[in-house]
Every structure is written in structure tokens, then in C-alpha cells.
Amino acid sequence: MEVPVLELAQALLKCPSVTPADEGALTYLADVLAGLGFEIWHLPFGPEGAQTPNLFARRGRTGPHLCFAGHTDVVPPGEGWRHPPFAAMIEENVLYGRGASDMKGAIAAFTSAVSTILQTRELHGSISFLITGDEEGTAQHGTRDVLGWMKAEGHIPDFCLVGEPSNPEKMGEIIKIGRRGSLNATVTIRGVQGHVAYPLRADNPIHRLIALVNGLRSRTLDDGNAWFQPSSLQITNIDVGNEATNIIPGQASLRLNIRFNNHHLGADLAQWIKETTREYAPDATVDVAISGEAFLTEPNHYVESLARSIEAVTGQRPQMDTSGGTSDARFIAPYCPTAEFGLVGATMHKVDEAVHLGDLDALRDIYRTFIMDLGL
Template sequence: MEVPVLELAQALLKCPSVTPADAGALTYLADVLARLGFEIWHLPFGPEGAQTPNLFARRGQAGPHLCFAGHTDVVPPGEGWRHPPFAATIEGDVLYGRGASDMKGAIAAFTSAVSTILHTRELRGSVSFLITGDEEGAAQHGTRDVLAWMKAEGHIPDFCLVGEPTNPEKIGETIKIGRRGSLNATVTIRGVQGHVAYPHRADNPIHRLVALTHALRSRTLDAGNAWFQPSSLQITNIEVGNDATNIIPGQAAVRLNIRFNNLHRGTELAQWIEETTRDYAPDASIDVAISGEAFLTEPNHYVESLARSVEAVTGRRPRMDTSGGTSDARFIASYCPTAEFGLVGATMHKVDEAVHLGDLDALRDIYRTFIQDFGL
């Protein structure tokens, strides 16, 4: 059977799959893929009673093996939509709905592209889907756990295409071949509370916190490189909890984030934060969480094939880029070459998230061209 991209996109958008709810999205997709001849694995991972829903599907066993990765979960819709956020309303040539661009539209486009090929011939290799229900959330038991299962079961692909919305304004502008890493840290400095008129009887932690943040901010982490912009440390919060004007507080905390390029590892930056903190506050508590390491897929024949496919359909030669936030590609890149290409992201996470119908068709055609050029 051939799956119309708009029909599938609307069906997925009507599932209110706000993280961690699935609301039937993965079940619906699995049913469509099963009818296309895919073998289906439902892979819930995580603690009992709070498991993350995940789906892996594969058709074919031979190489080359292309995997499409994405997520059916979405962020909360918020208030003020012109159309109900889960009604999948079409107005003019625009489809509205939470997840339209990020990224149910891309899932529909890739599925439709595969179905179009299968309508006329069999695949020469194999195609798989890695779809999680927890990309917009903590991402603890989604793509990472599925990848571990895929490795154990012999399903690691030759290349993975992630369908995140990569284009700023027009489809065909950008392919993401890497992402910066992300590190969050909270440093809590404890002092001795006291009266401001008697500072010798107190120990003001704010003074040491200010000196520490200045030291951290004063270091130039790097100047960037050919593929990445310079790494950036940003202070995101300072918490003292003191509303009185005549009290020296007993505790002060700072929270910071570092978006770092592939010149660094998260563990090295964490060690630098700890060593610098000890210079100003030896007894401070330090909590570091590394959301993901930086990665880069050097342009190879798979990436070039994707770029040719984009240009063939849109007439635009996409630029290779590594900017923006993180995605589940940060996990996949440890297993196989990975790149991201999807819809226009101008409305993602916004009220009235939407996709132009022409972009849905174009993305389906790009994916179909890429699948064929990939050797499938």
C-alpha cells in the first residue's frame, strides 16, 4: 500500500502525545509500518509504572542499512491557538498542530517515502525506524536504551537520518552534521549567616560566589573551529534566598550551562569547574550533569548523498551546520554516522505550530530520493 503523507501526518497530530504520554501515536505508527511489511518491536524502558514507550521497526536484513530516527512526543501546547492544537486543522495550504514541524511531519514524510518505493519494488537493503516517546523530556529511557538494544540485537545501521526540523525558513537550507555538547552545573557555597553590621562574625558566601563566577566567565574556552562556533558558558541563575536587608546569608548558589564544541569533553569541563571552585570555596558542593557530548559527522558519501537529494528536489544546495540545541542525534552518533534533516523549524514549540503542505510533499520527495540514492 502507499501511505499519503498528509493522511499520516494528520493522524499522528491528532494524538495528544505530550511527554510522557503516548496517546496512541506509536501504536498507530507501528500499525502502518506493520502493514508495510516491517517487523515491529515495542520497547518500553525505564522503571515499572513509568516506562518510556519506544518503537523499533525494520524491513529487510541485508545491507546497506538506513535508519530513520525521531520522536512522537511533543511539548505542551500552551494557550492562544487559532485552531485546537490536536485537531490537525488545514487552513489554506498550512497544516496546524502541535508536533507538525517537530517532528511528526518528518515521520510521516519518511514513512510515506518508503511506502512509495515499496509500491513499485522491493528494497535492495534494509530500512529501520527508531522512534521514541521521550525526546522532549528527560530522554533517560528513550533513544539511548533503544540503541543499546539495537547493538545487542545486531541492528546498528550504516547511517542514521534524524528528522529534526533543521531548516530556519525554507526547506532545503540546512543539514545538521553535528551538535554542541551541553553541561549543566550547580555550585552551592555555604558561609555563616550574621548581621551586616558585624561582618567579622559572619562569612558571606556571596562574595566568594561573585569571585568564582567572574573566574569562570573570564576564561575563553576556545575560538571555535571550522565546523563549530566558540563554546559558551552562561550563568543561568543565582539563588540566595535572602529578602532581608540586614542579614548576611548563610548560603548562595549559582547555576550555569556550557554549550561546548568538539574541542572539549564534558568530563574535562566538569573537572575544570570543580578545580576552579575549590580555589574560592573548598567546601562548596558541586552538582554537574552532562546532557550530551559534542559530535561531528565529517561530510562523507552518505551526507553528500543527502545533500544531492535535497538539491535535486528543492534546487537549493544545503549548508552543513552544527548550531542550535541538542537532539537525540547526540546518542546515535556514538554508534554510527548521523545527520539531521527535516522540516522548517520556525514554529516549533510555538503556539500555532504549523507546516506548509508543499513542504510535507517536498520532504517526502527528498527522503525518497535519498533512500534510492543510498542504494536501497
């Protein structure tokens, strides 16, 4: 059966799957894919009673193997929508709903593209879907755990296309071929509280904190490269918990984030932060969390095929880009070459998130052209 892209997009949008809730989104998609001849695996991972819902579906067992990855969970809608956020209403050829661009629309487009191909012929290889219900949340037991299962079961693809909204303003602008890594650190420096009039009886941790900030900020991490902007360290919070004007606080803390390119590994940056902290505040505590490493997929025949397909449908040759935040592609890239291409992201996470119906059709056509250009 052919699956109309608009019909599927509206059905998914009507599921109020605010992370970590699913509200039937994955079950509905699984039923559609089963109707297209896909084998279905429901893969809940995580602690009992709070498991993350995930879906893996595959049609075909031979290579080449193309995987489409995405998520059905969405961020909270907020207030002030012109249409109810989960009503999937259309006004002047625009489909409104939380998740329209990020990224239920892309899931609908890829599913519809596969269905149109299956109307006329069998696949020459295999196609799979890796869909999680936890990308907008903690991302602890979603794509990452499914990939472990896929490796154990022999489902690692030759290439993975993630349907994140990659285009800033119009279809065909950008393919994401990499992402920067992200590291968060919290440094806590303890001193001795006291009266500001008697500084010798106290130990002001703020002074060491300021010296540490200057020490961290004085290093140029790198100058970037052909694919990545320079890495950036940003102080995101300084807190001393002191509302009085005549007290030297007993503790000071800072939080920082580093968005780093492929010149670095997260562990190396973490070690540098700890060593620099010891230099200025030997007794401080440092907690580091690495949410993802930088990755780059050098343009290969899959990426070039995707670019040709985008140009064929939109008339525009897309740029290769690595900017922006993190996505689940950071978990997939260590397993196989990975790129991202989806809808226009101008309204994602905003009130009145929406997609133009022409863009939804264009994305379906791009995905269909891509699959056929690969010879699948």
C-alpha cells in the same frame, strides 16, 4: 500500499501525545509500518508503571542499513491556538497541530517515501525506524535505551538520519551534521549568616561566589573551529535566598550551562569547574550533569547523497551546520554516522505550530530521492 503523507501526518497529529503520554501514536505508526512489511518491536524501557514507550521497525536484513530516527511525543500546546492543537486542521494549505514540524510531519514524510518506493520494487538493503515517545521529556529511557537493545540485537545502522526540523525559514537550507554538547552545574557555597553591621561575626559567601564567577568567566574555552562556534559558558542563575537588607546570607548558589564543541569532553569541563571552585571556595559543593557530548559527522557519502537529494528537490544546496540545542542525535552519534534534516522549524514549540503542505510533500520527495540515490 502507498501511504499518503498528509493522511499519516494528520492521524499522528490527532494523537495528543504530550510527553510522556503516547495516546496511541506509536501503535498507529507500528500498524502502518507492519502493513509495509516491517518487523515491529515495541520496546518499553524504564521503571515499572512509568515505562517509556518506544518503537523499532526494520525491513530487510542486509546492508546497507539506513535508519530514520524521531519522536512522537510533543511539548504541551499552551493557550491561544487558532485551531485546536490536536485537530490537524488545514487552512490555506497549512496544516496546524502540535508536533506538525517537531516532528510528526517528518515521520509521516519518511514513512510515505518508503511506501512509494515499495510500490515499484523491493529494497536493496534495509531501512529501519527508531521512534521514541520521550525526546521532549527526560530522555532517560527512550532513544538511549533503544540503542543499547539495537546493539545487542545486531541492528546498528550504517547511517542514521534524524528528522528534526533543521531548516530555519525554508526547505533546503541546512543539514545538521553535529551538535554541541551541554553541561549544567550547580555550585553551592556556604558561609555564616550574620548582621551586616558586624561583618567580622559572619562569613559572606556571596563574595566568594562573585570571585568564582569571575574566575570561570575569565577563561576562553576555545576559539571554535571550521564546524563549530566557540564554546560558551553562561551563568543561568544566582540565588542567596535573602530578602532582607541587613543580613549577610549563610549560603549562595549559582547555576551555569556550558554549550561546548568537539574540543572538549564533558568530564574534562566538569573537572575544571570543580578545580576552579576549590580555588575560590574550598568547602563548596559542585553538582554536574552532562546531558550530551558534542559530536560531528564529517561529510561522507551519506551526507553528500542527502545534500544532492535536497538540491534536486528544492533547487538549493544546503549548508552543513552544527548550531542549536541538543537532540537525540547525541545518543545515536557514538554508534554510527548521524545527520539531521527535517521540516522548517520556525513554529516548533510555539502556539499555532504548523507546516505548509508543499513543505510536507517536498520532504517526502527529498527522503525518497535520498533512499534511491543511496541505491537502497
